[in-house]
Amino acid sequence: MRVLLTGWASFLHGEATAGDVLSLRAAGDALARAGIGHDVAWSPGFRPGARHLPDAPPSDYTHVVFACGPVHGPQVRSLHERYAACRRTAVGVSVPDPDDPAVTGFHRVLPRDDGGTADLSLAASVAKKPVLGVVLAPHQPEYGGAGRHDAVHTALTGWLAGLDCARVPLDTRLAHDDWERCATPDQFVSLLSTMDVVVTTRLHGLVLGLKAGVPVVAVDPVAGGGKVTAQGAALGWPVLAAEDAGDRALLDARLAWCRSAAVDPPVPSLAGFVEALVGER
Structure with missing residues (x-):
């Protein structure tokens, strides 16, 4: 079993939001904890040196996971065409139209807009940055x-x-x-x-x-x-x-x-300014 993780951050004409990337991280962490091998496909516009969809041949994978974002449109449908032989699952996604072929092409859909499922990004680890x-x-x-x-x-x-x-x-x-x-x-x-x-x-x-x-x-x-x-x-x-x-x-x-410097700026005195004005009267 080997899984290819995808999302809107995988598409050449997609986008990589913080929520998208954290959701892919959460899914990857869950797979790693379960001992399941996986790769992540990234858009060449977001991570030029990483694995991209053309570098991920369908024969290398048994499963494809699409994480986060709305499930709609030709780019999502293209995953079903390219990875037709793989079992395809959408997780943590929005489903604006359940009858859209982009949705029905998945073997299983685990939505986040069902009113009872928290967004995947909440499960991802994050490091505090300056x-x-x-x-x-x-x-x-x-x-x-x-x-x-x-x-x-x-x-x-x-x-x-x-x-x-x-x-x-x-x-x-x-x-x-x-x-x-x-x-x-x-x-x-x-x-x-x-x-x-x-x-x-x-x-x-x-x-x-x-x-x-x-x-x-x-x-x-x-x-x-x-x-x-x-x-x-x-x-x-x-x-x-x-x-x-x-x-x-x-x-x-x-x-x-x-990052560790003490800050204590001097405060100017306005006494001279006031005295100068008073002296002009």
């Missing part, structure tokens, strides 16, 4: 030719994409009529406080990250140093130069340092 808030500066024409924003952001986002972490794009700009943005600074600092680390090229990404008690990987996008470097000096917090953005070893080291 959460990185990413605050990138917009183009800043005031720095003229010294601005290296595009090159710095390309290097930073390329580095971030390769990290085993959750990445959360954040924007310091506020809006009262856009649900995707915070409406008040209090909301934004509260959001920052839920991050493990902030990665930023923006002055207020650095300042407000530290204000929220979160360590910050700060990179100045201006060659020779601009306001991010100056503010880092004022706060006693290290800031990487624009040319350092392409040094992944240095970025890795700074991120590792941030």
